[in-house]
Amino acid sequence: MKIIFKSVLLLGGRLFCMIANILEAKKILSSVVSVTNGSSKSFSLINYLFLLFLSNALNAQAINRVEPPFWYVGMNNPTVQLLVYGENIGDFEPQIKNKNVTLEKYQSVENNNYLFIDLIIKENAKPCKFNILFKNGNKTTIKKEYELKPRNVNPVKQTSFSSKDVIYLITPDRFANGNTQNDEITGLKEGLNRKEDFGRHGGDIQGIIDHLDYIKEMGFTAIWLNPILENDQPKWSYHGYSTTDYYKVDPRFGTNEDYLTLIKKAKEKGLGVIMDIIVNHCGDEHWWMKDLPTSDWVNYQDEPYQETNHRKFSLLDPYAAPSDRKVMTEGWFVPTMPDLNQRNELMNTYLIQNSIWWIEYANLYGIRQDTYSYPFREFMTEWTCAIANEYPNFNIVGEEWVNDASIIAYWQEGKQNKDGYTSCLPSLMDFPTTLLLAEALKEEEVWGKGLIRLYENLGKDFIYANPENLVIFPDNHDMSRIFTQVNEDYDLYKMALTYILTMRGIPQIYYGTEILMHNRGTESHGVIRTDFPGGWQGDAQNTKTQKGLKTQQIEAQNWLKNLINWRNNKTVIHTGKLMHYEPQKGVYVYFRYNETETVMVVLNKNNEPTELNLDRFKLNLGNNKTAFDVFNQKEIELNESIILPAKAPAIFEILN
Numbered sequence: 001m002k003i004i005f006k007s008v009l010l011l012g013g014r015l016f017c018m019i020a021n022i023l024e025a026k027k028i029l030s031s032v033v034s035v036t037n038g039s040s041k042s043f044s045l046i047n048y049l050f051l052l053f054l055s056n057a058l059n060a061q062a063i064n065r066v067e068p069p070f071w072y073v074g075m076n077n078p079t080v081q082l083l084v085y086g087e088n089i090g091d092f093e094p095q096i097k098n099k100n101v102t103l104e105k106y107q108s109v110e111n112n113n114y115l116f117i118d119l120i121i122k123e124n125a126k127p128c129k130f131n132i133l134f135k136n137g138n139k140t141t142i143k144k145e146y147e148l149k150p151r152n153v154n155p156v157k158q159t160s161f162s163s164k165d166v167i168y169l170i171t172p173d174r175f176a177n178g179n180t181q182n183d184e185i186t187g188l189k190e191g192l193n194r195k196e197d198f199g200r201h202g203g204d205i206q207g208i209i210d211h212l213d214y215i216k217e218m219g220f221t222a223i224w225l226n227p228i229l230e231n232d233q234p235k236w237s238y239h240g241y242s243t244t245d246y247y248k249v250d251p252r253f254g255t256n257e258d259y260l261t262l263i264k265k266a267k268e269k270g271l272g273v274i275m276d277i278i279v280n281h282c283g284d285e286h287w288w289m290k291d292l293p294t295s296d297w298v299n300y301q302d303e304p305y306q307e308t309n310h311r312k313f314s315l316l317d318p319y320a321a322p323s324d325r326k327v328m329t330e331g332w333f334v335p336t337m338p339d340l341n342q343r344n345e346l347m348n349t350y351l352i353q354n355s356i357w358w359i360e361y362a363n364l365y366g367i368r369q370d371t372y373s374y375p376f377r378e379f380m381t382e383w384t385c386a387i388a389n390e391y392p393n394f395n396i397v398g399e400e401w402v403n404d405a406s407i408i409a410y411w412q413e414g415k416q417n418k419d420g421y422t423s424c425l426p427s428l429m430d431f432p433t434t435l436l437l438a439e440a441l442k443e444e445e446v447w448g449k450g451l452i453r454l455y456e457n458l459g460k461d462f463i464y465a466n467p468e469n470l471v472i473f474p475d476n477h478d479m480s481r482i483f484t485q486v487n488e489d490y491d492l493y494k495m496a497l498t499y500i501l502t503m504r505g506i507p508q509i510y511y512g513t514e515i516l517m518h519n520r521g522t523e524s525h526g527v528i529r530t531d532f533p534g535g536w537q538g539d540a541q542n543t544k545t546q547k548g549l550k551t552q553q554i555e556a557q558n559w560l561k562n563l564i565n566w567r568n569n570k571t572v573i574h575t576g577k578l579m580h581y582e583p584q585k586g587v588y589v590y591f592r593y594n595e596t597e598t599v600m601v602v603l604n605k606n607n608e609p610t611e612l613n614l615d616r617f618k619l620n621l622g623n624n625k626t627a628f629d630v631f632n633q634k635e636i637e638l639n640e641s642i643i644l645p646a647k648a649p650a651i652f653e654i655l656n
């Protein structure tokens with residue numbers, strides 16, 4: 001009763017405002033026209049302008065959103081479904097007269113403020129604009145222009161991230177503030193607060209553009225940005241994982257056009273941009289949360305709050321209780337992130353189209369999909385395969401945060417699962433390696449501990465359909481930085497980075513790793529995502545110019561830059577085969593090799609120089625007697641043994 005009363009008041013208020021505006025406009029028009037025209041002519045003109053104004057006012061009022069905002073001709077899938085949002089739009093019948101497009105069907109839903117329209121784009125359709133007429137009996141006609149654009153992407157020539165790349169992960173709010181004008185945006189709930197580690201710090205797209213030369217010089221070839229879409233949340237909005245508009249870059253980062261500019265400029269430098277997308281949940285301040293289309297738009301919609309149990313294993317477990325699986329998939333990630341119901345066909349289509357729209361609009365280099373196992377798994381198959389259908393060369397990496405290879409492997413394309421589950425997901429984050437790496441390096445070398453754990457972990461690659469396409473990383477935005485993980489031991493840091501950059505897979509490195517950024521004494525995400533030195537006016541340190549950096553930071557930056565740039569030219573590391581030898585006496589040796597090149601990588605954990613007998617490695621070394629020591633930039637002789645420097649990684653290119 002209370003709600004109905006409130007609605008009547010609201011509607012009454014809106015009508016009053018509209019009528020007041022119209023009367024005011026008519027008054028102004030009358031005065032303008034009566035000054036410029038004779039009185040008899042002016043009457044009809046006033047009425048014409050009034051009617052025009054009235055029709056525009058109705059148009060403006062009736063349709064608030066059409067999503068996707070435009071579409072493309074020449075897609076493999078000729079259909080597109082438009083979500084139309086406007087007051088009582090469900091009462092209207094859409095009509096289209098255009099030779100390029102057919103209106104297949106339309107449907108209203110429980111909430112009359114939504115209408116879903118299915119279009120079929122004809123095979124030889126030309127890019128065009130056309131009107132959709134919305135008719136409400138004989139009463140009102142609303143006109144809405146829609147556009148079909150020419151394609152941006154040639155799917156045959158499209159390139160996407162692969163093992164030849166090294167990905168630089170950036171948290172945009174924390175990287176560089178290239179435009180202080182967008183730090184505070186009127187109308188958005190959260191403003192600037194650089195003092196708090198959970199506040200917005202002002203970093204933006206322009207800041208990243210300003211650092212493209214730096215990123216390129218460091219050797220990175222791809223950039224993965226934490227999500228950049230609008231997060232109009234009152235708190236914690238900086239991290240970007242609470243989408244409130246799926247088609248709009250957050251204005252505090254810049255505009256959609258700024259994002260395109262970044263991608264274009266990055267591409268000119270040989271850098272691809274990977275978009276972080278979340279189909280599992282949105283932010284609770286998403287515009288549709290205030291006026292949901294259906295009673296099943298999100299999971300646990302009208303039920304008491306239910307959080308996910310994070311029991312990812314339950315999805316694969318043959319004995320799992322259905323109730324546990326349900327809570328895993330349908331429970332909310334946190335109270336501010338409503339869990340989207342991808343079993344609703346309209347939601348399903350909305351999310352698939354949204355991802356395809358961004359790939360096409362921004363000519364993306366790849367997608368990183370957040371919380372990969374949390375949506376309905378049959379939807380993830382549909383989502384990945386719909387993208388593969390349009391873009392067969394496009395790479396997507398899924399986040400599945402578990403330390404068990406068997407779970408990760410389950411989701412990858414090509415994996416033969418006992419329950420018959422398949423998907424088109426090409427890549428996953430190699431969490432088992434990440435979660436083990438620092439521990440294996442820190443542990444004492446005793447039976448079953450230390451390097452042997454890395455060795456055995458790698459051996460589990462037999463379980464993956466395509467281990468070469470996993471993304472490998474020492475850390476990311478959600479966990480302790482690698483320098484902190486290894487207790488700020490610079491030698492172990494170098495071993496960890498050497499491993500990541502010479503191992504199979506696609507390396508990813510978090511911003512600031514190059515200058516030993518750390519989160520000493522805390523696991524706070526806000527601290528892990530500390531501002532990149534030099535990204536803000538007046539910063540005491542500047543990573544780009546090395547001003548104010550400590551000696552060891554400069555050393556690390558130069559060392560990593562050399563290593564990444566070396567890797568960029570080494571096909572044998574990108575696509576070569578891999579053979580490793582059981583670690584012995586604190587030394588782990590593996591080889592990357594192809595028909596023309598052999599590279600030997602050695603991790604020596606001993607605190608003193610160590611003699612390494614080469615007999616064991618004859619199969620890989622052959623009769624070659626010289627090698628190039630990459631870190632020390634000199635040739636060495638391969639006799640019966642070599643002396644390894646104390647507690648250090650080593651890379652040897654085998655020469656002849």
Ligand code: CA
Nearest residue numbers: 179183202204
């Ligand atoms: Ca800014």
